[in-house]
Amino acid sequence: RSAELTNDDALRCARLIRAGEAAWFAGHLTRARGLIDDAEAIAAGPDTLTQISALRGHIALRSGSLRDAHDLLVDAAARTDAAEADATVGLLADAVTACFYMCDTAAGLALADRIEVLLPACRTGSARTRGQLAIGVARVIAGGDGMRWLRIAVETLNNEPSVLDDPRRPDWSIVGALFLRETAAGRDLMQRVVQDRRKRTAIGALPNLLFHTARDDATTDNWQSALASYTESVALARETSQSTDLAASLAGLAWLQARMGRFAECRVNAAEARQLARRHHITFAHLWAQFALGDSALAEGNAGEAIVHYQGMESLLTDNRFRDVDLAPGPELAEAHMRHGDAAAAHEVAVGYLGRAQEKSQPWALARAHRAMALTAGEPGECEAHFSEALRLHELNPDRFEAARTRLAFGSSLRRIKKRVAARPHLRAALEDFERLGARPWADAAADELEATGERARRGGTEYSALLTSQELRIAQMLGRGATTKEAAAALFLSPKTVEYHLRNVYHKLAISSRSELKAVVQDRADG
Numbered sequence: 001r002s003a004e005l006t007n008d009d010a011l012r013c014a015r016l017i018r019a020g021e022a023a024w025f026a027g028h029l030t031r032a033r034g035l036i037d038d039a040e041a042i043a044a045g046p047d048t049l050t051q052i053s054a055l056r057g058h059i060a061l062r063s064g065s066l067r068d069a070h071d072l073l074v075d076a077a078a079r080t081d082a083a084e085a086d087a088t089v090g091l092l093a094d095a096v097t098a099c100f101y102m103c104d105t106a107a108g109l110a111l112a113d114r115i116e117v118l119l120p121a122c123r124t125g126s127a128r129t130r131g132q133l134a135i136g137v138a139r140v141i142a143g144g145d146g147m148r149w150l151r152i153a154v155e156t157l158n159n160e161p162s163v164l165d166d167p168r169r170p171d172w173s174i175v176g177a178l179f180l181r182e183t184a185a186g187r188d189l190m191q192r193v194v195q196d197r198r199k200r201t202a203i204g205a206l207p208n209l210l211f212h213t214a215r216d217d218a219t220t221d222n223w224q225s226a227l228a229s230y231t232e233s234v235a236l237a238r239e240t241s242q243s244t245d246l247a248a249s250l251a252g253l254a255w256l257q258a259r260m261g262r263f264a265e266c267r268v269n270a271a272e273a274r275q276l277a278r279r280h281h282i283t284f285a286h287l288w289a290q291f292a293l294g295d296s297a298l299a300e301g302n303a304g305e306a307i308v309h310y311q312g313m314e315s316l317l318t319d320n321r322f323r324d325v326d327l328a329p330g331p332e333l334a335e336a337h338m339r340h341g342d343a344a345a346a347h348e349v350a351v352g353y354l355g356r357a358q359e360k361s362q363p364w365a366l367a368r369a370h371r372a373m374a375l376t377a378g379e380p381g382e383c384e385a386h387f388s389e390a391l392r393l394h395e396l397n398p399d400r401f402e403a404a405r406t407r408l409a410f411g412s413s414l415r416r417i418k419k420r421v422a423a424r425p426h427l428r429a430a431l432e433d434f435e436r437l438g439a440r441p442w443a444d445a446a447a448d449e450l451e452a453t454g455e456r457a458r459r460g461g462t463e464y465s466a467l468l469t470s471q472e473l474r475i476a477q478m479l480g481r482g483a484t485t486k487e488a489a490a491a492l493f494l495s496p497k498t499v500e501y502h503l504r505n506v507y508h509k510l511a512i513s514s515r516s517e518l519k520a521v522v523q524d525r526a527d528g
Contacts, residue, residue: 009042016042017051024055025168025202027240029063050079054091061098062208062242066281070098070107085121092118093134093172100137101244103283103320108138112146125163129153133176140179143323143359150176168202170209178216181326181364181397207237207245211252218256219364221400223437224465224522226256228477232492247276247285254292258299259401261440266296283320284327287313291329298332299441303339310336325356325365331372335409338375347376364402367393371406380417387413401442404433408442412449420453427453435460464521467509475502479515480522 003015020035036059040052057072077091092111099108112135122128132153139146154176156163164173214229230253237246250273257266270289277286294309310333317328330353337346350372357369367390374386387410394403411426427450434443447457465473471492478488485503489496507513510521 003038010044010048013039013042013044013048017048017055021055024059025204027203027236029059029241032059046079047081050076053079057091058094061094062204062244063240064243064280066098066102066244070095070102070104073098074111085118086124086127089115089118089122089127089131089134093130094169096134096138100141101248101282101284103141103287103317103322105138105142105321105323109142109144112138125156125160126166129156129163130172132156133172137175137179140360141322141324143321143356147180147360147362150179154180168205170205171212174212174216178212179326181219181362181399203236204240204242207233207240207242207249210236211245211249214249215252218252219401220398221433221437223256223260223401223439224473225477227253227260227465228474230256232474243276243280244282244285247273247280247282248288250276251285251288251292254289255295258292258296259442260438261299263296263300266292283316287316287322287327290316291327291332294329294332294336298336298339303336306336307333307340323356325353325360326362328353328356330356331368334372334376343376346372350376363393363396364399367391367397367406368402371402371409374413375409383413384410400433401437401439404430404437404439404442404446407433408446408449411446411453415449415453423453424450424455428455431457431459438465464510468506472502472506472509475499476506476510476518477522479503480518482519 003012003019006012006015016035016039020032020039023035024032036052036055040049043049043052053072054076057069057076060066060069060072073091073095077088077095080088080091092115096108096111096115099105099111115131115135119128119131122131132149136146136149136153139149157173157176161173166172210229210233214226214233217223217226217229230249233245233249234253237243237249250269254266254270254273257263257269270292273285273289276282277284277289290309290313294306294313297303297306297309310329313329314333317323330349334346334350334353337343337349350369353372354369357365370386370390370393374383374390377383377386387406390406391403391410394406407426407430411423411430414420414423414426427446431443431446431450434440434446443459447459450457464476468476474492475488478492479485479499485496485499488494489499492499506518510518512518512521
């Protein structure tokens, strides 16, 4: 309205740009684009055109072609004043994000080199830390030395969490810890950041924050939180027309559903994620959806189909020179080959994955690598040594599902060589973890193996998330963790009456009748 009442074109243009940005972060994509078009029609001077190009790039990063986003952001960075290193680094860092989702490692490396040159000229800690994170991400996905840059940035954030206090880009505060995948590094930081940012993040950036928090929860023992956050991210991304986070969250949700045995839902979400990925160049989402389909096939006992999906992933990763071992399905492919009766192919895959994991030298990938080596080992002593090393490494990262898979595989191998007593503790622990997570197919497999040792498997009840709709699950999670009805209503963009309606359904389905009982149900899974 201020712009409409302004006669001076330069001032009017500036106000239209600010209005466009506000509309974008409020989740009104069409309105934002219209305001930016109006601003561009009267824009004069390179600085103003740079601002417009940058804003268009930021919007395309979340709601358009990632290739366009990269080009717009790089163009804006090239036109930024040479003295404005902080602004240039910020634009180039956002361009690295586009490269990550496109899996364009060559472009990402080129940007990382430019950022490294600019870092000494940065005046603020915010620009330096974002630059370090961007360098780390770009070089890790290309298989280079990016971990040290991520550690430097995470250490800075641990000491000064507010250094990246930008509610419009909340993901930058947690991306370093996500890449490290360690029990200690950045874990406390992530919890603090998520709790704080969830309350203050602009709605236009909320799908992205929820995607990142779900991605983290899905690689710990907080699968119920991951399920709720992915579902909320999908819903908000649809409402705000954000294709990047919609595709990524659908792929992540499909991946989690495959592990939980929700195969039909997995296939539907994976198909939509791949469709969006093809349309908007979101290669990361395409890869992850394919991973989900491979995991689904493996869990359903169709090793041949799983191999097709995993090998398709490997080909796409190779074509894009995407070398981050964390996204490679080596251990799953090795297991699928073993189930398909091709031990030689399984061993070849396991050896190759171990070499890449050793290059990165992070516990999560190394633990998975040693499990794959154990599965394909010819001698019992070699097999046990690899399993023992895998379990040691699992202690250094929070992924309970991966640890349980190793215990299941270890216990199964011991049972097959008639060491039934030694197998039982591993199988019991695997069964307990799988049931607590809600990984039903894997719990069934662990129970079958345990009973094959002569011990009756004690099964738990149905995971509460399986009884609730996506909306009921989100409400149960929030209220079970202490939020009031009004707080939950505000966070989920519902009325308090609607929240109370869903809460009554939750009580009925879970056979409970109070907030304290709901808290006990939610906390029992979170604390396990």
